[in-house]
Amino acid sequence: MIDKLKEISKDQLLAEVKKYADAKARFVTGSANDLGDKLEITYFFNASPGMDLSALRFSVGKDEEVPSMTGIYLTAVLIENEMKELFGLKVKDLAIDFGGHMMLAQDSPVLPMLKTEEQLAAGKKGGN
Amino acid sequence: MIMLPTVVRNLFGGPATRMYPVTTREPFARARGHVEFNEDLCNQCGTCARRCPAIAIDLDKDKKEWILHPDRCIICEVCAEVCPKDAITIAPQWRAPFYKREAIIYHSKAVKEKGEKTGE
Amino acid sequence: MAPRTITPFGPQHPVLPEPIQLKLELEDERVVGVVPAIGYGHRGIEKACELNEYPKNIYLCERICGICSAIHGMTYCDVVEKLWPLEIPPRASYLRTIWAEMARTHSHLLWLGLLADAFGFESMFMQYWRIREKVLDILEITTGHRVTQSVSIVGGVRRDIDDDQKKHCIEVLKDVRKEAEALNNVLVNDYTVKARTVGKGVLSYDQAIALGLCGPHLRASGVKEDCRTQGYWAYGDLSYEPIVATGGDSFSRAAVRVGELYQAIDLQLEAFGKLPEGELAAKPKGNPPANEAVSRVEQPRGEVFYYAKGNGTRNLERLRVRTPTYANIPSLLVMLPGCELADVPIIVLSIDPCISCTER
Ligand code: SF4
Ligand code: SF4
Numbered sequence: 106m107i108d109k110l111k112e113i114s115k116d117q118l119l120a121e122v123k124k125y126a127d128a129k130a131r132f133v134t135g136s137a138n139d140l141g142d143k144l145e146i147t148y149f150f151n152a153s154p155g156m157d158l159s160a161l162r163f164s165v166g167k168d169e170e171v172p173s174m175t176g177i178y179l180t181a182v183l184i185e186n187e188m189k190e191l192f193g194l195k196v197k198d199l200a201i202d203f204g205g206h207m208m209l210a211q212d213s214p215v216l217p218m219l220k221t222e223e224q225l226a227a228g229k230k231g232g233n
Numbered sequence: 234m235i236m237l238p239t240v241v242r243n244l245f246g247g248p249a250t251r252m253y254p255v256t257t258r259e260p261f262a263r264a265r266g267h268v269e270f271n272e273d274l275c276n277q278c279g280t281c282a283r284r285c286p287a288i289a290i291d292l293d294k295d296k297k298e299w300i301l302h303p304d305r306c307i308i309c310e311v312c313a314e315v316c317p318k319d320a321i322t323i324a325p326q327w328r329a330p331f332y333k334r335e336a337i338i339y340h341s342k343a344v345k346e347k348g349e350k351t352g353e
Numbered sequence: 354m355a356p357r358t359i360t361p362f363g364p365q366h367p368v369l370p371e372p373i374q375l376k377l378e379l380e381d382e383r384v385v386g387v388v389p390a391i392g393y394g395h396r397g398i399e400k401a402c403e404l405n406e407y408p409k410n411i412y413l414c415e416r417i418c419g420i421c422s423a424i425h426g427m428t429y430c431d432v433v434e435k436l437w438p439l440e441i442p443p444r445a446s447y448l449r450t451i452w453a454e455m456a457r458t459h460s461h462l463l464w465l466g467l468l469a470d471a472f473g474f475e476s477m478f479m480q481y482w483r484i485r486e487k488v489l490d491i492l493e494i495t496t497g498h499r500v501t502q503s504v505s506i507v508g509g510v511r512r513d514i515d516d517d518q519k520k521h522c523i524e525v526l527k528d529v530r531k532e533a534e535a536l537n538n539v540l541v542n543d544y545t546v547k548a549r550t551v552g553k554g555v556l557s558y559d560q561a562i563a564l565g566l567c568g569p570h571l572r573a574s575g576v577k578e579d580c581r582t583q584g585y586w587a588y589g590d591l592s593y594e595p596i597v598a599t600g601g602d603s604f605s606r607a608a609v610r611v612g613e614l615y616q617a618i619d620l621q622l623e624a625f626g627k628l629p630e631g632e633l634a635a636k637p638k639g640n641p642p643a644n645e646a647v648s649r650v651e652q653p654r655g656e657v658f659y660y661a662k663g664n665g666t667r668n669l670e671r672l673r674v675r676t677p678t679y680a681n682i683p684s685l686l687v688m689l690p691g692c693e694l695a696d697v698p699i700i701v702l703s704i705d706p707c708i709s710c711t712e713r
Binding site: 138209 | 388390391392395397399400403559562563564565566576577578580582583645646647649656658660662670671673675679680682683684686687712
């Protein structure tokens with residue numbers, strides 16, 4: 106369980122992130138997870154100085170566009186590019202767009218981090 | 234100039250390196266060097282093959298073969314820890330480099346007793 | 354206006370042990386823009402961790418990075434333990450702390466050597482690495498391997514440090530400290546070193562936070578933030594206070610690391626003194642339950658962030674690893690523009706980049 110997890114919708118994202126930026130919080134990282142028909146995105150922030158972690162979470166459909174937070178936190182550029190490449194998250198207005206070649210090369214697997222059929226089947230059986 | 238004491242000490246000290254591989258250091262007693270297998274103790278239970286993180290152990294149950302792929306082995310010591318018969322040990326000497334991927338085949342000699350648990 | 358040229362820096366460059374490419378936009382000798390290109394070392398470890406059984410992932414996570422190998426393994430175990438949650442025995446937490454600090458000692462010695470090498474100060478580089486070898490030797494004596502220590506398991510540790518080894522370690526550490534003091538004295542007082550580092554790659558307090566830096570890089574800008582203050586493992590029992598510098602430049606980063614080197618040795622000596630008796634590992638019950646956990650541990654290069662999600666099977670549903678360099682690379686976008694081409698290697702090195710670990 107993650108303490109201080111806040112569920113939001115993707116339209117609230119930029120406003121919520123702005124709040125963190127105004128409070129001078131440090132962006133830690135993001136994480137994506139494939140839920141089958143949706144992607145679940147979590148962003149983590151740390152209230153600096155100190156060790157106080159909080160998180161924002163939203164889920165989007167696999168073909169929905171998501172606003173980029175690189176305008177507020179430049180440092181999110183790596184993680185957003187990575188999610189775009191490995192999960193197929195559609196991020197709009199990236200500050201630096203690596204064009205799908207940050208981690209992957211021309212003949213790499215496509216969207217390798219999405220769950221395989223077997224994984225999804227096993228997850229339904231064993232989990233939750 | 235602040236470096237001077239170090240420089241002087243080096244001038245009169247011996248070299249800090251060894252002429253490997255002509256001179257080698259004695260391995261430390263509990264270092265993880267390579268996998269050793271004792272054919273007489275293994276009863277083909279298969280625990281080691283299931284638990285090896287690098288899939289370096291194969292079993293051929295019909296021929297009673299215990300097959301180690303040393304090129305995959307990461308010398309993590311898991312097999313030696315989980316083997317219920319203590320047939321595997323980790324010896325401290327490092328393996329020499331090799332050029333070909335060759336599996337080492339052993340023949341397990343111990344037999345499973347009736348009703349004995351097979352690993353997990 | 355002088356014509357602009359684009360010069361690639363890397364992926365193979367003498368100061369970088371690992372592949373990263375920086376596309377530097379130059380106006381004469383001055384850098385005006387930079388685009389980092391990573392991805393030369395992506396191995397898909399996160400995906401492999403989903404497909405592997407959870408106890409096997411320890412050995413995979415240890416191979417994310419060669420230098421912080423032990424800490425990666427421990428953090429992975431830590432995050433999986435938090436899924437239950439599972440308490441580890443006190444002796445195990447002390448041993449983890451000791452090995453983590455040993456890893457920090459040798460990592461900082463490695464970095465100081467590389468820094469000297471980046472100036473072209475070859476003899477100092479070799480001296481640092483000679484001392485580092487002693488630390489690697491005690492690591493090998495206590496854990497069984499000098500690089501991939503593999504000491505941690507879910508629930509505790511696999512090996513014990515007996516009294517003879519303890520005595521030997523304490524002796525070696527005192528010795529290392531004495532020798533490192535002599536060398537660090539050169540590093541922080543030498544005129545050339547200062548000329549090449551003071552005022553280079555400056556980041557202010559606010560910039561450091563806005564860029565989301567971590568580790569010595571963050572603390573060199575005056576932010577007093579260190580994961581060890583959370584008091585995980587034995588850090589809560591030890592007298593520990595983050596080391597902070599205020600310059601925000603390459604020199605401050607070196608100063609923070611020099612301070613942490615001594616501190617790491619002191620922490621080890623203190624932990625050896627307080628090492629409690631007892632069990633080495635607790636046994637986990639069943640598979641990791643469907644739960645989420647986050648673990649943040651201070652590595653030599655900064656904060657490593659593990660996020661794990663279990664689903665009640667032997668496999669994890671998701672494992673996310675964010676290594677310290679991942680957070681520190683974007684700072685290059687701010688630090689490099691405006692500096693001279695000749696300063697680029699030292700500024701890049703001052704974040705202590707560990708690229709393969711960034712890409713996993
Ligand atoms: S030492 Fe580790 S990798 Fe090697 S065979 Fe044993 S379990 Fe497998
Ligand atoms: S007895 Fe030991 S070596 Fe033989 S198969 Fe079982 S675990 Fe492996």
